[in-house]
Amino acid sequence: MRSVELFAGAGGLALGGEAAGFHPEVVVEWDRWACDTVRQNKAAGYPLVGPWRVHEGDVRNVDWSEVTDVDVVTGGPPCQPFSMGGKARAADDKRDMFPAAIDVIRRLQPKAFILENVRGLTRTAFANYFSYIQLQLAHPELVSREGESWLDHYHRLQAEHTTASADGLHYKVVPTLVNAADYGVPQQRHRVFIVGFRSDLDAEWSFPAESHSFDALLYDQWVTGAYWERHKVAKRNREPLSPRLVNRVAALRDVLDPAELGEPWQTVRDAISDLPTPTLNGSRKFKNHVLQPGARSYPGHTGSPIDLPSKALKAGGHGVPGGENMLRRPDGSIRYFTVRESARLQTFPDDYELHGAWGEAMRQLGNAVPVLLAQKVGQSVAQHLQHADMRARAAKKQKRASA
The missing domain is CATH 3.40.50.150 (Vaccinia Virus protein VP39)
Known part of the structure; x- marks a missing residue:
């Protein structure tokens, strides 16, 4: 067409x-x-x-x-x-x-x-x-x-x-x-x-x-535990279930047909787990996968938890207000997403390269569909x-x- x-x-x-x-x-x-x-x-x-x-x-x-x-x-x-x-x-x-x-x-x-x-x-x-x-x-x-x-x-x-x-x-x-x-x-x-x-x-x-739902993700993580097994995440390395979700998960244990929940929401871990840990020298295999230093966390600027879908990427760099362009691990440590990781979160193909430095590429991705x-x-x-x-x-x- x-x-x-x-x-x-x-x-x-x-x-x-x-x-x-x-x-x-x-x-x-x-x-x-x-x-x-x-x-x-x-x-x-x-x-x-x-x-x-x-x-x-x-x-x-x-x-x-x-x-x-x-x-x-x-x-x-x-x-x-x-x-x-x-x-x-x-x-x-x-x-x-x-x-x-x-x-x-x-x-x-x-x-x-x-x-x-x-x-x-x-x-x-x-x-x-x-x-x-x-x-x-x-x-x-x-x-x-x-x-x-x-x-x-x-x-x-x-x-x-x-x-x-x-x-x-x-x-x-x-x-x-x-x-x-x-x-x-x-x-x-x-x-x-x-x-x-x-x-x-x-x-x-x-x-x-x-096609996907939060309830299906909660079921996958906290009812069957299949999510953690799939990613080989030990209990000590998991962020605890939020108290506000305890009753919701309890209700999901009574679900007779999990298929009715749809597919689980895809998480940051689902999207980037096969990528190597980023370094300042980048990656030979993956384009735009270079560590961007300088990330820091403070109230209201906490990044995206690795075991949930990310927050909405924003068209900005270091000054993004909610830390949307940062990854937060279960231990509370944070770092900036690389451009390739952000492209994964926006479901761009791996062989599609973003032009420009980190801040410019992140601006393009933050504006993208x-x-x-x-x-x-x-x-x-x-x-x-x-x-x-x-x-x-x-x-x-x-x-x-x-x-």
């Missing part, structure tokens, strides 16, 4: 989409370092990015007249206008690129789109603006008039949305807040996905069901587009036969 990737960053969403069967006609990203990451992997012969045509620059400056017959538009507009750690200015933030993404969808008229953003977009303070974004995506041809405020445009979109008219370009829009850990990613990363299907398609789509999550969403969208196409062909065939 032909696609376009907007705000590509280091390529997490695009890599997942490629694995799902999307083939980008153009990959757009303004940040030079992120573009260098993709270009470096192209030069190294990494197969998924080989055909990508990278456009380094502003999405708004791309000549879209040369791009035709696009099935899917994907992208993650910059999250700073909605980030918990940002100024939360939404529509008043010049970095808000949702209008640019909507303009591309209006121009290309894809069969479907997949957009993602931070959980902060769902905050109560942004309720109207989040609704406004969805209505713009549902009616991309109803553009804002010159001098019209976003609130006035919002009211006009509401009126259009509640009319019976079906003229023009419309999309059925489905927003969903997910935790990447529930889909097999070894990281608790909450993201908003906004998926839309063109209204002339009979897609019958819903967001993929969760987990590849596995993107792949699962992309596969679901691709499957439903194929089924919609099959139903459309069958309907045409039946119509011809009855004529």
Whole structure:
């Protein structure tokens, strides 16, 4: 399926989409370092990015007249206008690129789109603006008039949305807040996905069901103990069960069919246990696996426990507020994740190299979509587009036969 990737960053969403069967006609990203990451992997012969045509620059400056017959538009507009750690200015933030993404969808008229953003977009303070974004995506041809405020445009979109008219370009829009850990990613990363299907398609789509759970991990660790046996972790080297989880684990002992819990959440240990202990000299076998010194722990800055999914990686280095970019062992000792370990937590392939020094590579990874999550969403969208196409062909065939 032909696609376009907007705000590509280091390529997490695009890599997942490629694995799902999307083939980008153009990959757009303004940040030079992120573009260098993709270009470096192209030069190294990494197969998924080989055909990508990278456009380094502003999405708004791309000549879209040369791009035709696009099935899917994907992208993650910059999250700073909605980030918990940002100024939360939404529509008043010049970095808000949702209008640019909507303009591309209006121009290309894809069969479907997949957009993602931070959980902060769902905050109560942004309720109207989040609704406004969805209505713009549902009616991309109803553009804002010159001098019209976003609130006035919002009211006009509401009126259009509640009319019976079906003229023009419309999309059925489905927003969903997910935790990447529930889909097999070894990281608790909450993201908003906004998926839309063109209204002339009979897609019958819903967001993929969760496949992993915290309860399944607790069962694996504290009921059967299979987790510790699998990793050969002696009792003295395990962090004790939190008192707040004692009753929850006790209830899990009565579970008759553990399969109903799904697969266990993947932990940091699951993700990185086969990597060698990092050193300042790096690793010959694993790219980007170099020890970054200087990590320290203090209240509120404690790192990610090794036997849970990591905290959400942040787009920063030493100053990340919750220590999200650090590993915490059961004995309380900490160190920074290497870039390769962080890439594992974001489910990037081992042979995909991040360009730049540790802080720059961590910034790219902190902004990325987990590849596995993107792949699962992309596969679901691709499957439903194929089924919609099959139903459309069958309907045409039946119509011809009855004529």
